[in-house]
Amino acid sequence: xxxxxxxxxxxxxxxxxxxxxxxxxxxxxxxxxxxxxxxxxxxxxxxxxxxxxxxxxxxxxxxxxxxxxxxxxxxxxxxxxxxxxxxxxxxxxxxxxxxxxxxxxxxxxxxxxxxxxxxxxxxxxxxxxxxxxxxxxxxxxxxxxxxxxxxxxxxxxxxxxxxxxxxxxxxxxxxxxxxxxxxxxxxxxxxxxxxxxxxxxxxxxxxxxxxxxxxxxxxxxxxxxxxxxxxxxxxxxxxxxxxxxxxxxxxxxxxxxxxxxxxxxxxxxxxxxxxxxxxxxxxxxxxxxxxxxxxxxxxxxxxxxxxxxxxxxxxxxxxxxxxxxxxxxxxxxxxxxxxxxxxxxxxxxxxxxxxxxxxxxxxxxxxxxxxxxxxxxxxxxxxxxxxxxxxxxxxxxxxxxxxxxxxxxxxxxxxxxxxxxxxxxxxxxxxxxxxxxxxxxxxxxxxxxxxxxxxxxxxxxxxxxxxxxxxxxxxxxxxxxxxxxxxxxxxxxxxxxxxxxxx
Ligand code: ZN
Numbered sequence: 001x002x003x004x005x006x007x008x009x010x011x012x013x014x015x016x017x018x019x020x021x022x023x024x025x026x027x028x029x030x031x032x033x034x035x036x037x038x039x040x041x042x043x044x045x046x047x048x049x050x051x052x053x054x055x056x057x058x059x060x061x062x063x064x065x066x067x068x069x070x071x072x073x074x075x076x077x078x079x080x081x082x083x084x085x086x087x088x089x090x091x092x093x094x095x096x097x098x099x100x101x102x103x104x105x106x107x108x109x110x111x112x113x114x115x116x117x118x119x120x121x122x123x124x125x126x127x128x129x130x131x132x133x134x135x136x137x138x139x140x141x142x143x144x145x146x147x148x149x150x151x152x153x154x155x156x157x158x159x160x161x162x163x164x165x166x167x168x169x170x171x172x173x174x175x176x177x178x179x180x181x182x183x184x185x186x187x188x189x190x191x192x193x194x195x196x197x198x199x200x201x202x203x204x205x206x207x208x209x210x211x212x213x214x215x216x217x218x219x220x221x222x223x224x225x226x227x228x229x230x231x232x233x234x235x236x237x238x239x240x241x242x243x244x245x246x247x248x249x250x251x252x253x254x255x256x257x258x259x260x261x262x263x264x265x266x267x268x269x270x271x272x273x274x275x276x277x278x279x280x281x282x283x284x285x286x287x288x289x290x291x292x293x294x295x296x297x298x299x300x301x302x303x304x305x306x307x308x309x310x311x312x313x314x315x316x317x318x319x320x321x322x323x324x325x326x327x328x329x330x331x332x333x334x335x336x337x338x339x340x341x342x343x344x345x346x347x348x349x350x351x352x353x354x355x356x357x358x359x360x361x362x363x364x365x366x367x368x369x370x371x372x373x374x375x376x377x378x379x380x381x382x383x384x385x386x387x388x389x390x391x392x393x394x395x396x397x398x399x400x401x402x403x404x405x406x407x408x409x410x411x412x413x414x415x416x417x418x419x420x421x422x423x424x425x426x427x428x429x430x431x432x433x434x435x436x437x438x439x440x441x442x443x444x445x446x447x448x449x450x451x452x453x454x455x456x457x458x459x460x461x462x463x464x465x466x467x468x469x470x471x472x473x474x475x476x477x478x479x480x481x482x483x484x485x486x487x488x489x490x491x492x493x494x495x496x497x498x499x500x501x502x503x
Contacts, residue, residue, distance in 0.1 A: 011067045015283070016094075018058045019287065020283065021055050022054050024050060033235075059095075059096035060093075085286055110136060110413075111412040155167075159419065160197070162420050165472060176392055182362075183396070196342040198339040198340075205254060211252065213261070215230055223268040224275055231250075233251060243279075245270070248265065248267035272458070272463070277289075285467065290465070292420035294475075295485070296421055296427075301428040306356070311447040315446070348406055349407065366388065423471075430488075435461075439454075
């Protein structure tokens with residue numbers, strides 16, 4: 001029997017090699033989504049499948065499970081880095097060893113098939129053709145939930161994969177008041193009568209100039225190009241190829257400034273998080289992030305709380321005007337600030353503003369919960385979707401393409417994932433408030449184009465910890481309170497009350 005120290009070192013050695021393999025796979029995936037020629041798709045698929053198999057075998061290795069079990073019984077101090085490392089290793093081991101290979105394969109095969117049926121169904125706005133594929137996917141995911149295990153609701157098992165420690169009940173706790181208050185706020189804005197015109201954002205903007213401005217902005221935030229890069233893609237993302245190489249992508253629309261402007265800030269926020277993980281966690285199970293929700297809190301914080309704030313543009317607008325003198329040279333700050341924050345109940349989630357965005361998520365959460373526990377049938381889904389849209393937004397989609405068929409997530413089995421977007425929004429305000437409470441000069445800094453104090457606070461309280469803490473634990477430590485919709489609602493009401501002249 002090795003002693004605990006030897007066992008822990010063996011665990012680290014095993015996981016370090018696995019980490020190298022996973023990061024190698026991330027390089028292949030980044031390349032696939034950026035510069036890989038179309039003709040390489042099949043060969044790349046094979047390379048990635050081989051790597052995935054090798055990684056899976058390493059994680060399902062009984063010798064690793066034995067090390068983990070032994071260290072769990074070793075009485076490691078609960079708050080120690082070692083205990084957190086073992087906990088993360090346990091998550092990986094369980095996921096790899098609980099799911100039978102047949103289910104893993106069925107999920108991957110069906111995901112590929114359902115995704116392509118979904119793409120065509122969306123194009124033709126034909127839900128009926130997609131319905132059997134979706135029903136099968138929910139069956140498989142129910143099976144997965146059963147194998148993984150849960151206490152209250154099968155949703156918990158699936159949601160926990162993306163938001164460790166969170167449950168459907170926990171999400172419902174915050175979503176119920178959020179739904180009620182946001183629905184009221186949306187109706188108030190709709191009835192306020194003051195319309196915001198965003199035509200000034202819909203002129204012609206040179207793409208290279210957009211890129212220069214976006215890159216200057218995110219490097220000023222602290223995004224490090226020595227350990228990152230910015231490329232173009234159709235569907236923007238951020239990816240960590242190790243904490244020393246965290247890449248972001250964006251897309252440009254010549255006739256709409258917001259896409260690249262806020263999209264790049266968003267992805268840079270994700271990038272800043274992973275660049276900030278502590279060096280000593282490199283190649284360990286802690287070189288990761290707390291959860292998707294915390295990840296999204298970082299992107300939303302830089303995109304919205306910094307990037308869509310008046311303070312930021314008081315400093316940055318002259319620079320944007322110099323970049324686009326013809327289009328914006330004579331525009332005043334106020335109409336620009338209003339335009340980038342325009343609220344418009346709309347059908348498509350990815351185009352939604354800060355106020356309506358979370359209602360899109362709440363709708364999806366309620367529906368996937370009901371589909372999973374069988375209280376809603378797939379056949380009744382479009383009607384339930386449209387009913388929810390009417391109730392929350394006061395609008396009904398003209399067809400299923402603009403409704404229930406708009407997102408890829410469910411087709412590829414991402415169920416229990418949507419809430420993390422909203423959790424991220426809520427957490428972003430909780431963290432920002434805590435940072436400003438600790439350093440009241442942060443808003444003045446942002447106005448002056450200085451972001452160092454804010455970034456240092458985030459590094460210290462969030463980034464450097466990697467996957468050491470569960471998301472709610474991390475939030476408690478950083479802000480003194482658990483997940484809470486209150487701060488987010490107060491933020492929205494203050495900002496949009498002023499913009500729309502609500503009393
Ligand atoms: Zn994001």
